[in-house]
Amino acid sequence: xxxxxxxxxxxxxxxxxxxxxxTALEDVSFQVEPGGFTSLLGPSGCGKSTLLRVVADLxxxxxxxxxxxxxxxxxxxxxxxxxxxxQDAALLPWRTALENVELPLEVGGxxxxxxxxxxxxxxxxxxxxxxWEGSYPHELSGGMRQRVSIARALLGGPRLLLMxxxxxxxxxxxxxxxxxxxxxxxxxxxxxxxxxxxxVYEAVFLAEQVLxxxxxxxxxxxxxxxxxxxxRSLAIRDTAEFVGIASRLRGxxxxxx
Amino acid sequence: xxxxxxDGGFATNxxxxxxxxxxxxxxxxxRARLRRRILPVAGIATLIGVWAALVYILKVPTFxxxxxxxxAATLVGRFGILMTNLLPTAIEAISGFLLGNAxxxxxxxxxxxxxxxxxxxxxxxxxxxxxxVVAKAPILVLLLGNGMEPKIAIAALICFFxxxxxxxxxxxxxxxxxxxxxxxxxxSRREIFFKLRMPNALPYLFSALKIAASTAVIGAIVxxxxxxxxxxxxxxxxxxxxxxxxxLYATVIxxxxxxxxxxLTITLIERLVVRWQPVAAV
Numbered sequence: 001x002x003x004x005x006x007x008x009x010x011x012x013x014x015x016x017x018x019x020x021x022x023t024a025l026e027d028v029s030f031q032v033e034p035g036g037f038t039s040l041l042g043p044s045g046c047g048k049s050t051l052l053r054v055v056a057d058l059x060x061x062x063x064x065x066x067x068x069x070x071x072x073x074x075x076x077x078x079x080x081x082x083x084x085x086x087q088d089a090a091l092l093p094w095r096t097a098l099e100n101v102e103l104p105l106e107v108g109g110x111x112x113x114x115x116x117x118x119x120x121x122x123x124x125x126x127x128x129x130x131x132w133e134g135s136y137p138h139e140l141s142g143g144m145r146q147r148v149s150i151a152r153a154l155l156g157g158p159r160l161l162l163m164x165x166x167x168x169x170x171x172x173x174x175x176x177x178x179x180x181x182x183x184x185x186x187x188x189x190x191x192x193x194x195x196x197x198x199x200v201y202e203a204v205f206l207a208e209q210v211l212x213x214x215x216x217x218x219x220x221x222x223x224x225x226x227x228x229x230x231x232r233s234l235a236i237r238d239t240a241e242f243v244g245i246a247s248r249l250r251g252x253x254x255x256x257x
Numbered sequence: 258x259x260x261x262x263x264d265g266g267f268a269t270n271x272x273x274x275x276x277x278x279x280x281x282x283x284x285x286x287x288r289a290r291l292r293r294r295i296l297p298v299a300g301i302a303t304l305i306g307v308w309a310a311l312v313y314i315l316k317v318p319t320f321x322x323x324x325x326x327x328x329a330a331t332l333v334g335r336f337g338i339l340m341t342n343l344l345p346t347a348i349e350a351i352s353g354f355l356l357g358n359a360x361x362x363x364x365x366x367x368x369x370x371x372x373x374x375x376x377x378x379x380x381x382x383x384x385x386x387x388x389x390v391v392a393k394a395p396i397l398v399l400l401l402g403n404g405m406e407p408k409i410a411i412a413a414l415i416c417f418f419x420x421x422x423x424x425x426x427x428x429x430x431x432x433x434x435x436x437x438x439x440x441x442x443x444x445s446r447r448e449i450f451f452k453l454r455m456p457n458a459l460p461y462l463f464s465a466l467k468i469a470a471s472t473a474v475i476g477a478i479v480x481x482x483x484x485x486x487x488x489x490x491x492x493x494x495x496x497x498x499x500x501x502x503x504x505l506y507a508t509v510i511x512x513x514x515x516x517x518x519x520x521l522t523i524t525l526i527e528r529l530v531v532r533w534q535p536v537a538a539v
Contacts, residue, residue, distance in 0.1 A: 056441055077443060084441045090434035094456045094533045107452060108443035138534040 003070040005160055005192040006032040006055055011064035013050050023217035024050045027064070030211050030223060032194060034159075037186055039203035039210045040196045041249065047218025048196045052162050055194065056084050069159055076160070080110060083153030083191070085163040089145040091137040091152075097124060098133035101152045113156060123151040126185060143174040150182075154189060163195045167202070176234055179205055183232060200246050200253070204228075205237060212252045222252040320500040331503040332510065339492075339511045346489040347515060349405050349477035353412020354469055354519075361417045362462070365424035369454065370446070375425075386418040390479050398483050408480030408488070415476035416469035423465035427458025463527040470519040478512060489515075 013025040024047040032038045040048040053059040054066050057073035068076040076082055091100045101120040105111060113119065118126065124133055127147040137145055146166055153161060167175040179202060186193055197203050203210045204226055212222040226245060228236060236242050305325050311317070312324045319327065332339070364382075368375035393414060397407040431453055439449045481490025489512040496504035 053437075058437055058440060077441060080443075082441060084438065086434040086438065088432065088434050090432055090438050092435065092453070092456070094459075094531075103452070104442050107439065107445070107448040136533050 002034055004031040004067075005034045005036065005069055006030075006038075006194065007065075007067040008051075008055075009065045009067075011051070011054060011061045011066055013047065013054060013059060014062045025054075025061075026217040026219050028213075028218065028220055029064075030220060032192060032209070034192055035190055036209060037183075037193045037207045038195065039207035040194065040213060041200065041203040041210050041253070042198065042213035042218070042221075043215045043253065044198060046213040046215035048198075048213050049164050051213070051218070052164050052194060052196050055160075056082055056162050080104070080108070080156050081159045083155075083158035083161045085146075085149050085153045085161070085166045087165045087168055089137070089142075089149040091145055091148055093137050096134050096136055097129060097140065097148045100137070100148055101155055103152060104155045110156070117157045118154070120151070120155060123154050124148070126154070126188065127151045128181065141174075143170050143178060146170065146178065150185070154185070154191075157189070157191075159191060161189075161191045161193045163193065165196050165198070168197070168199075175202070180232075180234055182206060187230075200249050201237060204242060204246050204249065205232065205234075210249060212249060222249070224249060224252075320502055323503040323506055327503045328506045328510070331507040335504065335507065339507060342488055342492045342508070343511055343515060345405065345408075345487050346474070346477050346481065346512070349408040349480065349488070350412050350473040350515075350519070352405075353409045353414075353476055354416055354473040356409065357413030357416030357473070358420050358466060358469055360413065361420035361465075362424055365421050365428060365458075366450070368421075368425055369428045370450075382418065382421060385414070390415060390476060391482075394480050394483050397480070403484055408477045408485075408490075411480040412473040412476035415472045419468050419472075420462070420465040423461045424458055427461030428454045430461075431457045460531050463523070463531060466523050467520060467527070470523045471516045474512065474516045474519060 008031070009029050011025060011028045012023065015022045015024060028047075028051060040051060042048045050059060054061050055068055055073060057068075057077040066073055069081050071079075091097075092103065095103070098120055101123055105113070105120075121133065124130060127150050129144060129147050129151070132140065132144065137148070140148065150166070153163075167178050170178065182193075182195075183206065193206075195203075195206055197206075207226055210222075210224045210226060211220060212224065213219065214221040224245070228241060228245070309325045312322060323331075364378075368379070390411060394407070394411055397410045397414075401407040401410060428450075435453055436449070439453055444452070477488070478490040478493070481488035482494055485491040489508055492508045493505060493512075496502070496508060
């Protein structure tokens with residue numbers, strides 16, 4: 001078996017402040033296979049965003065060991081093996097769409113793309129924003145801004161794409177369309193994706209594997225493999241298999257309260 | 258088919274109605290534009306009219322308050338003297354503006370990178386800011402002599418505080434997710450400063466600069482009140498002692514006009530530099 005893209009063993013994260021110590025994650029262990037699509041599903045406050053930030057080397061675990069692409073999270077970050085998509089698109093408002101996608105080439109000691117990697121223009125086309133290169137973020141809709149931030153995260157061909165509720169603030173129709181497109185982008189890029197969401201439907205539709213987290217403290221409640229065909233359209237959500245999986249996951253979520 | 262075509266001219270009527278509504282909208286817009294241009298002029302004209310009427314009806318003596326006609330005549334007749342005195346004031350105000358704001362931007366940068374510096378020296382800055390300008394002026398004249406230097410220093414000091422406070426806020430109020438993005442990209446502190454904090458602070462900086470543009474002129478004028486022989490401030494003092502109210506008013510108008518011009522220049526530069534708008538969360 002190949003090295004897992006993410007190997008999380010006994011990770012705990014505690015935040016200490018004046019009033020109390022909060023245990024955000026407790027003894028979390030799971031693996032993600034290279035090229036896989038895993039959803040992290042759980043109620044708000046269950047530490048799923050924290051877990052994603054441990055993978056991205058934004059938060060250090062208090063206990064346990066996190067291994068990313070066979071190395072430490074720090075090494076993976078410095079090697080530019082990670083792409084991160086935030087809930088708020090986090091675009092720089094003084095830069096055009098294209099300039100936002102180009103940002104990773106201006107910081108962190110990177111000035112050029114690896115050989116064969118898609119250019120910023122190609123990535124904007126991949127996320128369906130051809131012709132919008134010169135637009136400023138305030139001229140784009142929420143869904144379009146999030147597409148730009150996905151293109152930015154894909155620059156340089158990261159092997160692991162981390163997404164923190166990227167479609168959480170979008171309307172349902174936009175969200176559905178972006179879900180379908182994300183499956184297509186995943187197939188086109190071959191990257192491993194770790195996707196945080198609190199929507200059961202989104203988690204099941206997108207992923208090959210769903211990790212359910214419970215809240216207070218965040219623990220692994222279930223790890224479910226999604227046995228749905230690789231080629232999915234939005235209509236799959238009406239099939240009996242999909243509804244069955246979704247209700248089983250909802251059961252896991254319910255049992256944790 | 259005939260049913261679809263024969264709608265009693267409804268489609269034609271509707272198209273005409275939409276056209277009429279569009280025309281009405283455009284006419285309303287044009288009227289609103291005209292109003293926006295005319296009303297400020299009307300406001301100023303009313304003010305001058307009331308002023309002229311009061312001076313005439315109450316028979317106010319000229320040494321107490323001049324009529325607007327007299328002020329206008331003075332503005333034209335003694336334009337040369339007014340401009341000769343505006344020049345040093347303008348140089349002091351602009352130099353002080355540049356110096357004070359440059360210092361504020363630099364110190365804000367230090368404060369953002371070294372919290373201990375902010376904790377040590379921000380109270381000092383607040384303390385200095387509590388001293389009124391009229392009290393700072395004699396201190397600085399004693400320290401720096403009778404030339405342009407104390408006036409420039411006062412103008413600089415008066416600009417310094419609002420710019421420092423705004424700049425620190427602008428540099429610190431970056432979107433936390435943008436900051437995390439920079440960390441994921443392994444950006445250095447320098448890159449985070451120039452690519453994220455600095456552009457983020459520009460709208461805050463320009464709000465402060467617009468305030469500073471008018472206060473710098475006030476600083477220079479107040480500086481000239483103490484033992485100065487040239488400048489708008491000196492001219493104000495001289496004409497007051499000479500009971501030359503028309504000259505006093507003309508001088509004040511020239512000083513204000515310069516302030517307005519300075520403010521408009523900064524506003525123009527802001528429009529060229531800050532072309533974006535802040536984006537709310539998705």
